[in-house]
Amino acid sequence: MAQTDDERNTDKNFDRFWYKRAAQQYESAVKKGDTSKETLQRLGDAYYFNLDMENAAKWYGELFSKYENELEPIYAFRYIQSLEGTGDYHLAKGLMKIYSEKLNDSTFNVDQLKNNDKLIDALRNTQPQFYITPLSINTPVSDFGAIRYGNHVVFASARDSSVFTSRKYHWNEQPFLNLFIADTTSNGGDLKNVHSFSKSINSKYHEASVAFTKGFDTIYFTRNNYTNSKLKRDAQGANNLKIYRAVLRNNNWKDITELPFSSDEYSVGHPSLSPDGKKLYFTSDMPGTIGGSDIYVVDILSEGNFSEPRNLGENINTSGREMFPFITDKKLYFASEGHLGYGGLDVFEATVTEEGFSKPKNLGLPLNSQLDDFAYMVDENTQRGYVSSNRPGGVGDDDIYSFQRSDEKCMQSIEGTVVNSDTKYPEPNVTVKLYDGEKVLDSTLTSNVGEYRFDMPVNCGHTYNVIAAKESFDTAEKSVETSLEPNFVNEVPLEINHKLIVREGDDLKIKIGLIYFDFDKWNITPRAIESLDTIVNVMKEYPGMVIKIESHTDSRGNDAYNMQLSDKRAKSTRDYILSRGIEPERIESAIGYGESRLLNECANNVPCTEAQHDVNRRSEFIIVKMK
Incomplete structure (x- = not known):
């Protein structure tokens, strides 16, 4: 079917990654009756990629209700991620069970689509090891990726700079990211005195995710494919990310060059240097990537050369996204949505071994949350560091949090x-x-x-x-x-709730069934004893309880006779209870009311069924005091 101009324009905005604008346009199309699979997929995706998990879950839910059997596993994965992002773990867990049976023939391999209740429950019960605090320098827009720079911290932010205040990135309608630097406070838990990091490095497009050499004289940073004042695009028209390097000379960053394994056709970013300066870890979606993005490593050779990039393999990388590596001499930390987590990106650690890395471990709550948690950096000696997150309760989109890790059990x-x-x-x-x-x-x-x-x-x-x-x-x-x-x-x-003590209106009563008396008699029968012994047991259970006894009849028979008979039954009931050891002062009164207090319309000469009359034939044990 031919597309209208509006449809083409909406798809064009989506393909440009202008997700906020595209989501509004797709939602308008749905309201006009377009509930095709493609429209619902893109509507859910537009919200998902813009981290609006509530709306993503809503529209993926619509998609699954109409086209469940026609969808690729990646949509089950995104639906589960969205549900976890809203805290609906129950439904997410149910979807995991359903789709674990459909993955045998699929190359899409993530833990969220594997049916393993024990691992899921163990993850949710992980003992917390972190104390986290939001930084005071966070803004209503994106702030993330804090990295130590001597006694300072460098981070990325979409806060308005002094130069490009009006430019916005249409993915999320925020200003472009630049690098900023701040001083650490005396206790190291906060930042202050924020200002632009470098005029020579910050451009009118994105800069973020940096790494420094040990002497802080070389910087690796992520930037849009923007060189010599030209923004380059790939064959599909997308502008990719590249890693650039610059050296410090006379307090200025000079010789900005892109790394040779960057490309116009795919993205590389999020650099992290090994402590010995011999390896550079990074994120990329280059050919050979297992998922949406993987973590790679290159050797840094002499004279500024690099080895060919090596994928860290399926132990680290999944069919989801792995991003933001941070390497120390002990561990590799990274963010992943493919390993089992709480929703969105979670931070994982993998111990450095002779063979490579151990199986990644989720760092648990509260460091991770149901939304995106990423850009983890830590001082292994003090176990203090920073992490970024768009969790609820923050100031803006992404916020930076400081943390202290402790092995002591909370x-x-x-x-x-x-x-x-x-x-x-x-x-x-x-x-x-x-x-x-x-x-x-x-x-x-x-x-x-x-x-x-x-x-x-x-x-x-x-x-x-x-x-x-x-x-x-x-x-x-x-x-x-x-x-x-x-x-x-x-x-x-x-x-x-006591099964026998109930409140009826303003009265508290011991509620039992009928007290059975022989016809025209008031003496206590063996059947009546069963019920009255229940009253005795309740009163013994509550030694401070004081009751009053009321006996009632139905309307059949002479009014005066019914009054006299009910009174005799009330008093014989009292006498039996007293005979079982209950003190006399604990029964305030025992009075018969005949047919004077009917509970329904069955008065004299009114035709009623036996069941209707039974409602009025009752003994009531009203609690007047509980000490």
């Missing part, structure tokens, strides 16, 4: 009070159990004032269930998600 405790939901009084002798999934971790009894405390400490950043149970009560359960504050005391109050 532990907390759980305690609370259990009360009767009807009486609102503390409930003693309730069994309270602490669960981690299906496993019971600890069990205790409430005190005379309803209080409990588990002896077993619990992990920070973990979800537990607390369940209260007692005979004659319904169980009560509450989920508690522990915070990331060490030694925090989690107060978990619980309310349990």
Whole structure:
């Protein structure tokens, strides 16, 4: 079918990576009735690539509802990532199970499409090791990629510079990125005195992601393919990223040259130098890349030459994106969406080994979040560093956070009070159990004032269930998600419902079935004893309980006779309860009301069924006091 001019213009904006504008145009097309697979795919993608996971999940959901059996695995992957980005792990986990069965013939290989409940649960229960703090220099636009530069820090930001204040990047409608430098504060946890890093390096397009040699006299940085005031594009019209190198002479950065393995036809970026200065790690989507982008390494040879790039292989790289490598003498840190994570990009570490690198490990909460976490750098001696994230609660798009890593376990405790939901009084002798999934971790009894405390400490950043149970009560359960504050005391109050104590209007009653008396009699029958012994047991359970007894009849028979009969039944009921050891002062009164307090319309001469009359034939045990 021929495209309209509007459709061609929308696709053109998408192909230019102008995702914010394209998303609005595709959404307008859907409202006009275009729900084709291609439109819904691109609408979801436009939001996904612009990190709007809520809208991405919405439109991928529409896409899957219409075309589930026609979609490539990458769309299941993006849908799962979007769901995780909104915190909907339950649905994301369900999709993992569904699509794990469809990957046998697919070359698309990411952990998010593998059905492994144990690994997923283990990841969510990872013990936190990080204390993170947002920097005060963050702005409403993108700030990321902090790297140490002596006693300073260099980072990328889309904050307005003094030169190119009006230029915007249509991917996200923000100003282009430039490099900035800031001083560290005395405690090293924040930055101050931000200013432009270098007029010779910053251009009117993007600069970001830097690496310095040990002496800080050479810089490697990422820039758009922009050389000699010319912006170059590939065969499809896209402008790619390149890594450039510059040297410091007389306090000015000179001799800016692109690295020889850069290309007009693909992107390279995010450089990181090994501590000995002999290897340069970077990100690229060059031919041979396993996923959307992979991590590569080159050897730095003499006279400024480089070896051919080597892909780090499937141990590190997946069919998703791997980005932002940071290499130390001990570990490789990088961001990935392909290894199992919490949503979006997560930071992983892989230990340096003789064979290469160990299996990557997710660094867990709170360093990682349900959105993108990346650009990790650390001082291995102090375990202090910086990470970037677009998580909720930040100042802007991407923000920079400082962190301190600690191997000490973060532990907390759980305690609370259990009360009767009807009486609102503390409930003693309730069994309270602490669960981690299906496993019971600890069990205790409430005190005379309803209080409990588990002896077993619990992990920070973990979800537990607390369940209260007692005979004659319904169980009560509450989920508690522990915070990331060490030694925090989690107060978990619980309310349990007594199966026999109920509130009816303003009255609190012991609710049992009919008290059975023989016809025209008021003496206690064996059937009545069963019910009355239940009343006795409840009153013994609550020694401070005081009740009053009311006996009622239906409207059949003489009114005066019914009044007299019900009163005798009320008093025989009282006498039986007293005979079982209940103190007389705990029964305030025992009165029969005959048919004077009917609960329905079944008065004298009104035709009613037996069931309707049964409603009015009742004995009520009303609680007037609970000590």
